[in-house]
Amino acid sequence: MTQQAAAPEAPAGLAVRVRDLHYAVNGRTILAGVDLDVRRRSVTAIMGPSGTGKTTLLRLLTGQLRPTRGQVEVDGQDLSRLSRTGLFALRRRMGMLFQQGALLTDLDVYENVAFPLREHTRLPERLLRHVVLTKLQAVGLRGAWRLTPAELSGGMARRVALARAIVMDPRLLIYDEPFVGLDPVSLGVVLRLIRRLNDALGLTSIVVSHDVREITAVADHCCLLSGGRIIAAGPPRALQASDSAEVRQFVRGEPDGPVPFHYPAPDYAVQAAAVR
Amino acid sequence: MRLATDLFASAQATVRAVGAYALFALRVLAAVPGALPRPGLVIAQVYNTGALSLVIIMLSGLFVGMVLGLQGFDLLQRFGSEESLGTAAALSLLKELGPVVTALLFAGRAGTALAAEIGLMRATDQLAAMEMMAVDPLRRVIVPRFLGGLIAMPLLAAIFSLIGIFGAQLIGVQLMGVDPGHFWSQMRAAVEVGDVMEGAIKSAVFGALCSLIAVHEGYHALPTAEGVGRATTRSVVISSVIVLLVDYLLTAVML
Incomplete structure (x- = not known):
């Protein structure tokens, strides 16, 4: 895509570095050993089916949640070592777009x-x-x-x-599902803005989405999150050409495959017979 | 055995809830100095919780005063001392009915609005967005609302009592024919500064409690429609019970 070709060469250095990140809540494991590198001035897409912990990962990257184990470094600073004041100072250099915008309803x-x-x-x-x-x-x-x-x-x-x-004027901009519920025109506008703002302002952008076609058109680097781990990472074309069944299923939007269509359930006959 | 276990678990949950309230109250109080340089935010909340509750407070004050005039006249007439109606009405309103009824109405009108507003801010990620903008929601949202309620409540209680006395006078003097000279002069002679202060202290304490309960329930609401609804209900139920309980304690201490 031409917009992607026009992106400036990312200088050395990482804006975000995640190592062996684990997160569990109420005994349920959400993330189980995530490693992630986000290069400065790039657009990195974090993709994955619904419920795989993409938003949780974002909340861990921004210090809204504390990991069970592992390390998150943003701008060279280890989040686990930051006080609340330090975290707030770091967040002044970050911007985040919430799923529904989260505008303050009492202000215009x-x-x-x-x-x-x-x-x-x-x-x-x-x-x-x-x-x-x-x-x-x-x-x-x-x-x-x-x-x-x-x-x-x-x-x-x-x-x-x-x-x-x-x-x-943040250095890192994070988008949580920016395309959900948008009509094609609005979606195109938001898509173009992500790339344009990233390039014009020299930002680093992280976009969490499950809209494969849209996000791969704009991202420099894609990561696929599934089962609490990153199962594939690389440029969009590499992901599209991947021969992994799981990656193929997600990228092509196949209804059944390694990620099952059905939620785990007991035997149908047993369940049907168990009428109270 | 089962009963003992249940009782223990229930007591444990209550202690935990009281502890959570106490910790939250400390966090709010610690954030108060940070919110003071922005008086505009507090004044806006005094308007939201106070000015917008004025009509309901004034109407209720009038009717409570009128009932007090009727009942008081009927009761005092039996002892031949209906001239004391002014004193009885003023003391009842200033010391008891003014602070308590205002607090109950405040919990129903302003407290529910506060809890629902903050709960919805939580459900729509507005509080999380503030955190991400490095703005402490406790300082920006919670403290101004707490202080607004704290300031508005004694003012509302004073207005309630004044309108109530007017209502009692309306019935006692205008309708039942109590001598106006006796009504006002006996009231002036019997009501002391201490009585007014008792009401003022009570209403300030109730204001702090109702506001704190409302903002606590809203702030800790589950981010769902049901969660916000439950927080709103809990806010008014807990406030009402606590106001009546603390009213007894304060009366026992100050009498």
Whole structure:
């Protein structure tokens, strides 16, 4: 894809480094030994079927959850050694786009984007306005500055949240399922924005998604998460050409295969007979 | 044996819940200084919890005062001392009914709104988004709402008592024919600063408790529709029971 070819060469160094990451909740293992490297200034896709722990992995990368075992380094800093203040300082250099945008419902579009600036800086109102309008212009929603979140469509809300995520000029931008529930036009807009913002602002982007076609078109590097582990990693083409049955099933969207169509269940006759 | 085990587990759960409340209260109090430089946020919450509850408080105050006027007149007439109606109404309202009924109404109107709002913020990832923007939700969302309730409650209780006294006067003096001179002068002579202070202390304590319970239930709501609904219900039920319990304790201490 031409957009991908235009991406700048990633300099040496890792923005995120994950080693032997384990996470379990209520005795149920979600992640079982994840290793992940995210190169600076690249777009890295984390793919996988629903319920494999993609969002959990993101929450571990951002310090919202503490791992059961293993190490997460962001920007060279080990998250487990950071205090809450240190974690907050690190998060000022990160932006995150939540699945449904997570806009603050009591503020309008302009104030939502201005929120991090008002909380962390003492910019004069004129300069703050300039910064906010610039970011809204970048996502094509400068004209919607006075709308409330309730008046926005799903795609618009996602774009406003994106403007808010980049307003502090982060170095790492994380997208959690950015394409869910979007119409084809909004999806195309968000897809283009991910690549354009990454290249124009020199960011590192991590995109969690299960929309294979969309994400492989925009990512430099893809990882496939399944069964709590990363079972394949590499450039999108390498994943598409993979001869692993599990990877093939996911990439081609086959309903049955190594990932079974049916949720584990007892024998049908036994279950049917056990009427109380 | 089973009963003993169940009782032990229940006692353990209660102690754990009380401990969680105490820890949360400490965290909120520790975050108060950080929220003070932003008085605008607190004033907005005084408006949300206080000004928007005014109509229900004033109406309820009027009706409670009117009932007090009727019942008080009927009772005092039996002893031939209906001129004391002003004193009886004022003391009942200032010391007891004002703080308690206002707190119950506050828990029903403002407390449920707080719990539902914060619970929905949790369910729609708004609190997580704040955390990701390096903004402490406790300082930005919880403390202003707690302080707003703490400030609004005594003001609402004072308004309730004043309107209540007016309602009692309306019935006692205007309808039943109690002498207005006796009504007001006896009230002025009998009501002391200590009585007013007792009501003020009670309403401040109830305000702190109701606000804390509402923000705690909202903040710890399960991020589902059912979770938010349950948090809202729990907020009003726990607040009502605690207000009545603490009212007894405070009355016993201050009498």
